[in-house]
Amino acid sequence: MVAFLARSLASLAVTFVMVMTLVFVAMEALPGDAAMLRSGIDASAAATDAARRELGLDAPVIVRYAQWWGDLVRGDLGDSFRERRPVTTILVERLPVTGALALAAFSLSVVLGLGLGFLAGMTPGSRFDRGVLGYTTIGLALPEFWFGFVLLLVFAIAWPVLPLIGLPDGGGAGAWLRHLTLPAITLAIPRAAQLARLTRATVLEHRQADWVRTVRAKGGPVSLEFRHVAANASPGLFAPIALEAGGLLTGTIVVEQVFGLPGVGAMLIGAIGARDVPVVQGATVLAVLVYVAMNLLADVALAAGDPRAREA
Amino acid sequence: MTVSRVRSPSSQRHRRRPPSRLQWGLALATLVLFFTIVGPWLVPHDPLEPDYRALYAAPSLTHLLGTDGLGRDVLARTLAGGRVSLVIALTATCLTALLGTLAGLVAAQLGGRWDAALVRVFDALLAFPGFLLVLLVVAALGGGTVQTILALGVAGTPLYFRLVRGFARTARDLDHVQAARAIGAGPLRTSLRHVLPTFLGPLTVQLATTAAGFLLVEASLSYLGLGVSLPTPTWGNVLQDARALLMRQWWAALGPGLALGMATLSLQLIADGIRDALDPKRHGTW
Numbered sequence: 001m002v003a004f005l006a007r008s009l010a011s012l013a014v015t016f017v018m019v020m021t022l023v024f025v026a027m028e029a030l031p032g033d034a035a036m037l038r039s040g041i042d043a044s045a046a047a048t049d050a051a052r053r054e055l056g057l058d059a060p061v062i063v064r065y066a067q068w069w070g071d072l073v074r075g076d077l078g079d080s081f082r083e084r085r086p087v088t089t090i091l092v093e094r095l096p097v098t099g100a101l102a103l104a105a106f107s108l109s110v111v112l113g114l115g116l117g118f119l120a121g122m123t124p125g126s127r128f129d130r131g132v133l134g135y136t137t138i139g140l141a142l143p144e145f146w147f148g149f150v151l152l153l154v155f156a157i158a159w160p161v162l163p164l165i166g167l168p169d170g171g172g173a174g175a176w177l178r179h180l181t182l183p184a185i186t187l188a189i190p191r192a193a194q195l196a197r198l199t200r201a202t203v204l205e206h207r208q209a210d211w212v213r214t215v216r217a218k219g220g221p222v223s224l225e226f227r228h229v230a231a232n233a234s235p236g237l238f239a240p241i242a243l244e245a246g247g248l249l250t251g252t253i254v255v256e257q258v259f260g261l262p263g264v265g266a267m268l269i270g271a272i273g274a275r276d277v278p279v280v281q282g283a284t285v286l287a288v289l290v291y292v293a294m295n296l297l298a299d300v301a302l303a304a305g306d307p308r309a310r311e312a
Numbered sequence: 313m314t315v316s317r318v319r320s321p322s323s324q325r326h327r328r329r330p331p332s333r334l335q336w337g338l339a340l341a342t343l344v345l346f347f348t349i350v351g352p353w354l355v356p357h358d359p360l361e362p363d364y365r366a367l368y369a370a371p372s373l374t375h376l377l378g379t380d381g382l383g384r385d386v387l388a389r390t391l392a393g394g395r396v397s398l399v400i401a402l403t404a405t406c407l408t409a410l411l412g413t414l415a416g417l418v419a420a421q422l423g424g425r426w427d428a429a430l431v432r433v434f435d436a437l438l439a440f441p442g443f444l445l446v447l448l449v450v451a452a453l454g455g456g457t458v459q460t461i462l463a464l465g466v467a468g469t470p471l472y473f474r475l476v477r478g479f480a481r482t483a484r485d486l487d488h489v490q491a492a493r494a495i496g497a498g499p500l501r502t503s504l505r506h507v508l509p510t511f512l513g514p515l516t517v518q519l520a521t522t523a524a525g526f527l528l529v530e531a532s533l534s535y536l537g538l539g540v541s542l543p544t545p546t547w548g549n550v551l552q553d554a555r556a557l558l559m560r561q562w563w564a565a566l567g568p569g570l571a572l573g574m575a576t577l578s579l580q581l582i583a584d585g586i587r588d589a590l591d592p593k594r595h596g597t598w
Contacts, residue, residue: 140580
């Protein structure tokens, strides 16, 4: 297990360096001249040049790349062009909204996805099974924001039990929860559907295994059959679940827009529109870090649950 | 007479079998294609032409799905938007499959250092959540039809690279591939004539899945205002307009949503149907 962990971390480190280099290249490719933005659009050429020197943008690419790594390692993501304050500060302000939303949506989709998929897989062909099929079909065929529209219409407009958009000013956890309910459900609809499909397929496969047939043949209780299937089916579901968790930070982008939530996703979209490269980079680094970390977690969880995975 | 009596039970049983998922998918796809190709000529309104006498109109005989805030016919915009959305999704799918397949075949064929380098690069791309990659490319290139196609095409490539490289490495050791190499077939001929056909089936399944996914991503991109620029209608753009009108006229989101849903569903059914056909053991799996 130690050797496995060491190998995973080493491979992760290489991937990390590659990914961050790609981020640097992407940021170089983004349109928008930082010096021009800093000095103002109608500044003189001399003033723009001064700003360029001040920002260190006149240095060769390779020097800037090295400096960029130095800043990154020290946790310095630069200053926002628009707001003129550290990107890390802005991220820290925005993260609670996105984090809470992602966490709520993740919990909801895992509970729903695993539950529906498991029960459907244990009762193939039943009315319940067909119901879950109907849900997953619709859930995967439409964009998530469309479900957001429907939820808004039903629970905020036609029957106004939940708030329409935005976040409460202050207010306790209860108010936050009310405001995040619809966005979290919106995010969970396609994700739970995806997970339910996978879970059902895995459960179906393991239900036909010899040891499960033996339990059934010996007249063991249904709960024992459930346990046998669950124990063998779950390691295969770790990776999709972790991938899901890793992708949620980017998944919230669209939903934050639908429900007017001031999270990291809304910040990223605003920054892309305003050509605010440091902010785009900050959000990208954060999203990639979470995604890569979750992938590592998936590998470790799989290795812990299935000894065969440690070999590869 | 006797012959027909003998035959009829079996043919009847055959006829009673419900249509397969592939058939459902193809039927739905035909419907969607028919309406997006022919539809804009059937609707007497221009998707870009505002009708200032009929702003926010409810569905009526003149405007079957009503009009939006600029008085543009929602049905006409949905049908015209389908053309753009479908062209983007299908072209991007071809692009991503082409790039990924080529890279995968090359990596498997060359092996060694080249293979390792390609794997590293694509692994790094895979470390980006897919949607973020699309967003970054669009941010770098700007919005528009071609830019959206390029963004989707780049974002999908790592997946195809992985898939094709895996299949191609397995195929290397197959008898007929070794035989081809033994009689002097070059790397190009071996890859395209002998390796590629061994996994065309699973590749087709992936193509349909990707096209469905791209339709949804394009809609999200347009919804965020980063896809095809207004006023060109795409399903995402039409839905974005509908979001602004949600409180006044909920039906504006219904038509485009339904059209988009039918298109993605048809592609997903086709993917599942081909998978069923390729693997006869897959019964009772959906």
